[in-house]
Amino acid sequence: MYKKTILIVGEIYIDTHLDIIDSNGPLVRLGGIFHSARGCSAIGIEYALAYYAPDYLDDDINHFSCVLKTKGCFKIGKVNNAPNVMLINESKEVGDQGYYNIIKDQAQFVETESIKSIIKKVNPSDILIYPGRYNTNTLIEELKEFDGNIHIDFHYDSEEILNNLGTSINTVILSTSSSLFKGYCHGKLENTVKLFKDHHAEYLLVKENRGGAYCYSFSDDKIYESPAYYVPTMHSVGVGDVFNSVFISCYFEDSFDRNMRLSSLCAARYAETMSYEKFENNVQLILNNIEDFITLDGVRISWEEKSTKNIYLAAPDFPYVDTSLLEKLAESLKYHNFIPRLPIRENGLVKTSMSVEEELSIYQNDVELIHTCDLLIAVLLFNDPGTLVELGMFKQSGKPTIIFDPYNICDNMFVRHTPTHMCKTIGEVIDATYQCLQRGQKG
Amino acid sequence: MGSSGSGRFGTYRIGGEAGANGGGISGTGEVGCPEVIENIRLEDVATSEFYTNNHMLPAVQSQVTLRDQVFLGRLVVETSDTHEVIGNIPTNYNYLLNCIKNGFHYSGRVISSGESPIPFVVVTLSV
DSSP, X not given: OOOOEEEEEEEOOEEEEEEEEETTEEEEEEOTTHHHHHHHHHHTOEEEEEEEEOGGGHHHHHHHHHHTTOSEEEEEEEEESSOOEEEESOTTOSSOOOEEETTGGGOEEEEOSOHHHHHHHHOOSEEEEOOOSSOHHHHHHHTXXXXXXXXXXXXXXXXXXXXXXXXXXXXXXXXXXXXXXXXXXXXOHHHHHHHHGGGTOSEEEEEOGGGOEEEEETTTTEXXXXXXXXXXXXXXXXXXXXXXXXXXXXXXXXXXXXXXXXXXXXXXXXXXXXXXHHHHHXXXXXXXXXXXXXXXXXXXXXXXXXXXXXXXXXXXXXXXXOOHHHHHHHHHHHHTTOEEEOHHHHHOOOOTTSOHHHHHHHHHHHHHHHHHOSEEEEEOSSOOHHHHHHHHHHHHTTOOEEEEOTTOOOOOHHHHHSSSEEESSHHHHHHHHHHHHSTTOXX | OOOOOOOOTTOOOOOHXXXXXXXXXOTTXXXXXXXXXXXXXXXXXXXXXXXXXXXXXXXXXOEEEEOSSOBTTBOXXXXXXXXXXXXXXXXXXXXXXXXXXXXXXXXXXXXXXXXXXXXXXXXXXXX
């Protein structure tokens, strides 16, 4: 392993998981740059923190940074007038997570120590920056003389730093949930490369959620990919930040591919638990059995590939039925860049007043839609005969099928054994969708 | 009027006895290593060792084991006696490698097998 020292710069929050309830109520823990800190600590890389946070958090930050074996924990600035409390409505990222930063607009950032003085104390080989609402112009200005590697995660609050970048970057980091990637770059590699090529970036790392990740090398115009590794997901908060720290650590000096895979493996283990001890043990287990873990197959489907996957949602999508779960599922699939197809909304609803010709036309259009789709999800809001017939027709095509049975009503032997996956929650449906539509998957 | 709120940092524990010993689901939704996995439809049966060597499928009720090492990038189920690979378990069970390396040993039985429409084997595994 390279002897690296990583300085992680950014804000620290209290992550409050409103949907994960333990005996103390909603689960709270330190977030922001602490996620990357946990990744560094678990893999055993030397690192330090340069943080912005409200004063009242200092004791906890110092305590937990010691628990995480940091080389140093420096307060680069204080946050006044706002608590840096992040409410998280949906931890698993089945769809939009609904982050809510309490009274964020009245936060004031006051610098208390310069980054130059922290660099002198830590002597880092690499700096990993998480831009925030603090003054990134000053930060970048002061880093001009830094001769190590600079890596920037452009996930949040990145407009200012993007407009004023005057230094070369080693790694540009993006994820498919960032507005910069989805909005400005339209989710396309060529747009992203165009955006950053003038900043002398060496690498572009794009994390594609449950579909894996890729790293584009600007110098040799080459793409390195890694799959995502499925685990029973407890949460997805900070998982990408763990990927960042393991990736930057360059654990394997001579293999980009292995570094990508190790980053992906460690990120998956982070998603599995809220217990740092369990996470660290699992990372060490990977490192102690690296040859077995590193060769393991995973799920790979790119953001762009997902945008070509049509998913037929078979359901009793009638006006008199509560279809809120169907709509939520369609939204979640869209969030993951798949294309949900709702036949009744596209081709129309058969009415008793219709002629046979009109009815047949709708039937033919629905059948045609079935043929063009890559996956069918049967949503059992009740045992609707139309939904079950569509499931059977699709099954005969040899393509994968999923049953979403939220109310546990599937008691028929034929229906139970027909689908590729049987799911009870939207989270399970999303995971199964990735399994069914991943690259190289046979029907 | 009273109020409610979260306690303090660092109180999270993997919930309940089921979570602590690695099995089941805790109160916070954290999942440990499963004790039983039912009805796993194996993949790539027709191209795996057992079928290509014997031109037949393992009989229902025959004993099988989850191999404790990765084989060609996959976790595989093998016959308990001859150790021939019957098929790959789907990649969504790859997290079991952590369980195996933590000392869990999974074995079980074939519960269904057949040739149509393509050779298939379904197994149930338990610790």
